[in-house]
Amino acid sequence: MRLRFTKMHGAGNDFVVLDETRQRYGLTPAQYQWLADRHFGVGADQILTVRPAPTPDVDFEYVIHNADGGEVENCGNGARCFVRYVHDAGLTHKRRVRVATRAGVLTLELRDDGRVTVDMGAPVFEPAAVPFDPAGLQPEPLGDWQRWPLPLPGVAEAPRVAVLSMGNPHAVLRVDDVEAAPVAAWGPLIERHARFPRRVNAGFLQVVDRGHARLRVHERGAGETLACGTGACAAVVAGIRLGWFDEAVDVELRGGRLTIEWPRGRDGLDAPVRMTGPAEPVFTGEVEVPQDPWADSR
Numbered sequence: 001m002r003l004r005f006t007k008m009h010g011a012g013n014d015f016v017v018l019d020e021t022r023q024r025y026g027l028t029p030a031q032y033q034w035l036a037d038r039h040f041g042v043g044a045d046q047i048l049t050v051r052p053a054p055t056p057d058v059d060f061e062y063v064i065h066n067a068d069g070g071e072v073e074n075c076g077n078g079a080r081c082f083v084r085y086v087h088d089a090g091l092t093h094k095r096r097v098r099v100a101t102r103a104g105v106l107t108l109e110l111r112d113d114g115r116v117t118v119d120m121g122a123p124v125f126e127p128a129a130v131p132f133d134p135a136g137l138q139p140e141p142l143g144d145w146q147r148w149p150l151p152l153p154g155v156a157e158a159p160r161v162a163v164l165s166m167g168n169p170h171a172v173l174r175v176d177d178v179e180a181a182p183v184a185a186w187g188p189l190i191e192r193h194a195r196f197p198r199r200v201n202a203g204f205l206q207v208v209d210r211g212h213a214r215l216r217v218h219e220r221g222a223g224e225t226l227a228c229g230t231g232a233c234a235a236v237v238a239g240i241r242l243g244w245f246d247e248a249v250d251v252e253l254r255g256g257r258l259t260i261e262w263p264r265g266r267d268g269l270d271a272p273v274r275m276t277g278p279a280e281p282v283f284t285g286e287v288e289v290p291q292d293p294w295a296d297s298r
Ligand SMILES: N[C@H](CCC[C@H](N)C(=O)O)C(=O)O
Pocket: 013, 045, 046, 066, 072, 073, 074, 075, 076, 077, 078, 168, 169, 201, 219, 220, 221, 222, 225, 227, 228, 229, 230, 231
């Protein structure tokens, strides 16, 4: 099937954007995986799909697939690219757009300075809702929250993780230096840990001061990316609750900087998280997607 796409990135987290506002392509997980493949396909961390609004209270549906072909609930960097795309493609003239995702409704706003602010909704802390199974683990209280020891095979001292959802699941651990953090070794072990039945995104957080952080994320279904928007939100929310941050934090990731705000002091734990950052188109193209992409490799 021949289809047009737009390549974009948000702080180095890169995407293939598909426009299904006029027709559905009906792609299979294998075809999403092929599109994301950096050798056999176009190459991306996630595939973002624009669809017409499913209900009158939103402007579009926003669908996300990871590089492994699996559909997921949310993607923060992708949300910023989504509104840049629909605006540049003339699909809307609005600068503030509401989109329906599997995790709920996001409000995306194009700013005059070219960056995008997203209302990411409120974090979710109930372990079962993440989903996370804490059975038999003893939580370590910290600040007005807690961390969980997460035993990893071959790792003597279990890292302690903060567990929460931004619509998608996150486990955040604090490290002294992100550049020296065991992201390659521990990221996959955490991502596929038995305690996370739907797997999890693993964030490695360095606290620089109460308004600055550095972060690397091993993403579920994509591996380490240059930036993770929901991961930055999860890390800042965790850090605020654990007593490390004030309510606005600049997060340095390998691919760029995001600003995350969570006014929990004013609005409590249900306060929405606001994320601001870049959204850049790179190129548009056409590609012939094989019907059965991996037939020759079986
Ligand atoms: N890997 C994530 C989806 C993409 C999130 C990330 N790219 C972002 O910017 O939030 C998951 O499986 O939940």
